[in-house]
Amino acid sequence: MDISKRMKKLPISSIRKLIPLSDKAKSRGIKIYHLNMGQPDVKTPDVMIESLKHWTQNPISYAPSGGTPEYLQALETYYHDLGFLFVNTKNTIGTIAGSEAINMALFAVCDPGDELLVFEPFYSSYQTSAQLWNIKLTPVETSLQDGFHLPPGAIIESAITEKTKAILYSNPGNPTGTVYTKEEILMLVDIVKKHNLFLLSDEVYREYTxxxxxxxxxxxxxxxxxxxxxxxxxxSKRYNLCGARLGNLISLNEQVLSGSLKFAMSRLSGGIIDQYIGSKLVDVPAEYTKSMQAEYQNRRDVMFEGLQSIDGISVTKPEGAFYIMAELPVEDAEIFSIWLLESFHDKNETVMLAPGYGFYSDPKKGKKQVRIAYVLEESQLRRSIEILDTALHEYKKIQ
Ligand SMILES: Cc1ncc(COP(=O)(O)O)c(C=O)c1O
Incomplete structure (x- = not known):
């Protein structure tokens, strides 16, 4: 039996592609420092873990498709605390994490063949989601030298065609760590007004600037x-809840909301236990978020300074999230990343990186780059930097 052509064409994330090699390295007894994935090692808030012990509902039923009232109410409180008082349980749809919110939003605004403008390098799932819905990605390049900030409006506008339906960006950015300024957001707002486009903002790292x-x-x-x-x-990132699969979409467009609800109905329900945990966000002490910010800022400093101290690496200081794009002194960062897993170790330890090409529409563009997620605690980050430095020296000898 032959599976669909579109399924065959779906890209494998460059982040997950090397997992079989890291599994093999682990089976050889090699310890791997995972800098390849945005899965932090920090604890989920206690109130959320505790809530699991108090689950009583039996049977475990479906949740309302757009989210449980408690979850939506908790989200409303969260946005009100941020000062966005117009957000409410009616203009918010609970989703199966940010990933579903992206798919839902793209499904809501684009038809097959439509174009979606993104800033490159971009979160790799944007490419996969666009391909799922048969949407064409139009990348507008940003550069390491400019801290991956947006180019002038005229350059963005020159990428807009009659098929462009929306602009999608992440802020703070994955994989860049860039936090757009108010002027940049205003520029995008002006552009979508002028060209009558949707503007989709992915803010899953909002707290980390x-x-x-x-x-x-x-x-x-x-x-x-x-x-x-x-x-x-x-x-996922705000409360270190990656596995609970909790997210949401907010819109004031009635058609987007009712359409998204139909989308949500097609998968019946999100996880009711997940949403029960999520509804406890109102009890998470403000101190939790503050300590997360401080922790990531320290990790950012350690990683940035560490990478800067390695000969031949180019980096720009990330302003948020927990990623850094680094240009390595190698011809092909994917081959180097594979070599790190297959052929190198330093005292039985190595590092796993995400090859940069996966964050570009044209794989040639990010060829020398890797994305590093500084999601490990400080001592592990310091050791990872040491390993990377040693590895690059070794690699140079065999090039
Ligand atoms: C920019 C961005 N958006 C969305 C997501 C989706 O995350 P989740 O589906 O866990 O909410 C991620 C995950 O890494 C991300 O980096």
Whole structure:
């Protein structure tokens, strides 16, 4: 039996592609420092873990398709605390994490063949989601030298065609760690107004910014462009809840909301236990988020300074999230990443990196780059940097 052509064409994430090699290295007794995935090692808030012990509902039923009232109410409280008082349980749809919110939003705004403008390098799932829905990605390049900030509006506008339906961006950015300024967000708002496009903001790292200016959410401008703005959000990173699969979409566009609800109905329900845990977000002490911010800022500093100290590596200081794109002194960062897993170890230890090409539409573009997720605690990050330095020296000898 032959499976569909479109399924065959679906890209494998460059982040997950090397997992079989890391499994093999582990079976040879090699310890691997995982810098390849955005899965933090920090603890989920106690109140959320505790709540699991108090689950009583039997049988475990479906949840309402758009989210349980408790989960939606908790989200409303969260956005009100941020100052966005117009957000409520009616304009928010509970999703199976940010990943589903992305798929839902793209399904809501694009037809097959439509174009979606993204800033490159971009979160690799944007490419997969676009391909799922038969949407063409139009990448607008940003560069390491400019800290991956947006190019002038005229360059962005020159990528817009009559088929362009939406602009999608992540802020803070994965894989870049860039936090857009208010001027950059305003520029995008002006562009979508002028060209009548949807504007989709993926803010799953909202809490993690290390710059002395506030994070500027699209929510700030949502009432100005109520038909066009869509927010994509997730609890995965904010509460270190990656496995609970909790997210949401916010829109003031009635058609987007009712369409998204139909999408949600097609999969019946999100996880009711997950949403029960998520509804406890209102009891998470503010201290939790503050300590997370401080922790990631310290890790950012350790990783940035460590990478800077290695000969031949180019980096720009990330302003948020927990990723850094690094240009390595190698011809092909994927071959190097494979070599790290298959042929190298330092005292039985090695590091796993995410090859940069997976964050570009044209694999040649990110060829020398890797994305490093600084999701491990400080001592492990320091050891990872040491291993990377040794590995690059060794690699140079055999090149
Ligand atoms: C920018 C961005 N958006 C969305 C997601 C989706 O995460 P989740 O599905 O766990 O919410 C991720 C995950 O790494 C991400 O980096």
């Amino acid at each position: 290390f710059v002395d200016r506030p994070h500027v959410s699209l929510l700030k401008f949502m009432q100005e462009i109520p038909e066009q703005a869509i927010l994509i959000d997730s609890l």
